[in-house]
Amino acid sequence: MFVKSLLVGASLVAAGTFASTVIAQQNVPSSGAPSGAAGTSAEDLQEEEVLRQQLETLQRRLSDLEERRRAQEAAAAQAAAAAAQAASASAAAQTQPQAQAPRTDKIYYKGVSITLGGFVAGESVYRTRGTGNDVATAYDGDYFHNNPEANSSQLVFTARQSQLSALIEGAPNPLTHLMAYGEFDFQGAAQTANSKESNSYNPSLRQLYGSAGWDDMHLHVLAGQAWSLATMNVSGIDPRAVAIPPTIDAQYLPGFTWTRQAQLRITEDVSQQVSLALSLENPQTTFYTGPNALPAGINLNYEAPGTGLGFNSENTLSLNHIPDGILKAAGDPSIGDYQMHLEGFGLYRSFYERLNHAGESEPGGGFGAGVLLPLVPRLLELEVSGLSGRGIGRYGSAQLPDVTFDAQGDLRPIKELIGLAGLTLHAAPSWDFYLMAGEEKDDSKAYNLVAGKGKKAKITPYGYGNEHYSNAGCYSETSMAACIGNLRAVEQGTLGFWQSPYAGSYGTIRWGLQYSRSEFKAFPGVGGGPLAIENMVFASIRYYPFDHIGVP
Helix, strand or coil, rough: CHHHHHHHHHHHHHHHHHHHHHHHHCCCCCCCCHHHHCCCCHHHHHHHHHHHHHHHHHHHHHHHHHHHHHHHHHHHHHHHHHHHHHHHHHHHHHCCCCHHHCCCCCCCEEEEEEEEEEEEEEEEECCCCCCCCCCCCCCCCCCCCCCCCHCCEEEEEEECCCCEEEEEEEECCCCCCEEEEEEEEEECCCCCCCCCCCCCCEEEEEEEEEEECCCCCCCCEEEEEECCCCCCEECCCCCCCCCCCCCCCCCCEEEEECCCCEEEEEECCCCCCEEEEEEEEEECEEECCCCCCCCCCEEEEEECCCCCCCCCCCCEEEEECCEEEEEEEEEEECCCCECCEEEEEEEEEEEEEEEECCEEEEEEEEEEEEEEEEEECCCEEEEEEEEEECCCCHHCCCCCCCECCCCCCEEEEEEEEEEEEEEEEECCEEEEEEEEEEEEECCCCCEEEEEEHHCCCCCCCEEEECCCCCCCCHHCCCCCCCCCCCEEEEEEEEEEEEEEEEEECCCCEEEEEEEEEEEEECCCCCCEEEEEEEEEEEEEEEEECCCCCCCC
């Protein structure tokens, strides 16, 4: 448009110039004309006037075109400036999309993210044999008929299994990840709190640890209280991905290998499917001393009372000199749609005592393994785990003793087998059913002190599971005979379900029922080997306010 205007203007200028030249030539007198003919005729004057008017018209059109050209240039410049401003604003918006989009999945504070978790629970349990327990069952209790409480049923309503958790995450750089995790419930019992398995002090500290991970070295370090490395994982060796039985019973079921205790753990991801870990964990020992005192002259010390500074003075703690050590390897192989989890570990323990004013130790430990196998992918899962060894009792839900003593006061670790198997059926997105069975079984560790000979010989039994212990009083609460009743095995079969009637932007609601049948089998002794059966029914309604579905 601009070029066209210039061409038109140039044409008009040329025409004007030509017209002016013609007029000038007409006004100049001819050299050959007489002087009397110098004036112009009326026709010449009229033609000159016409040409002058045409020239003025052309000049006005040229001025109009020039003004129009300038207006178009100004409008084009203004449009270009507006387009540049819009492009700059769009680029700025594209470079900071996250600052404009609200994020509601976590709490963001000073460079770290905080994810809240937990649930509020209303639960109940009915037991055919009273135990004096809340929603967690003590499987090492007295269940035989000599105990009046065991001859009475028990009903408990409780909310103490409600939990609150917080996960704090930060990344100083793309290759370094820091994390702190805390998980609490309300099941602590101050006077009976101990360090044997769950460490349920007040407040009831389930887990509280920090960890650091370096992607370039495939290395993770954890320090604090967490699930033991001996507890089976769902995948890899992730402290927050643990294969916890889906029971309502807070002590889970016999046969489950676990503790939650303070530890220092180092994990190396050898590949995307294989991990290795070493954990040094807080030691503690469960003892069985027996009904008979040691012979005179033997000085034995194997535990110390709490001082009230962190430990209740009503309780005792074992003497420990080195931590429990656990070395574990885990893999997650896949065959088609079948994503499996396999793991194996070794446990080393050292038991300590002061015998006749000298320190003595006795080694213990064992080997364990576990497998999670999808029999039908995303529908039916099989879980199998176990631990076998000497002095491993406190790593099982039944809490059978780790060690006993012979007649001279020496420590004797008890051989034990802990095993669990279960099936979980994901029948529908909101329905899960489970069927599980577990057992913890001890071998006897019996010792006798014989005084005299022949028929007059007197036998004083020691150890655990001694056939000379009296079980005669285990069958009636009115009996005057003794009931030692050392447990040979604790077995349980349990089934239950969980259903979610609501899962959405306001959290998740779950409810479930569980039935379990437990058998407590004693070693044979004087009077036989008693058997006790416990039937329990659990119910739970839980609200998970932080488990949102469909929330960005």
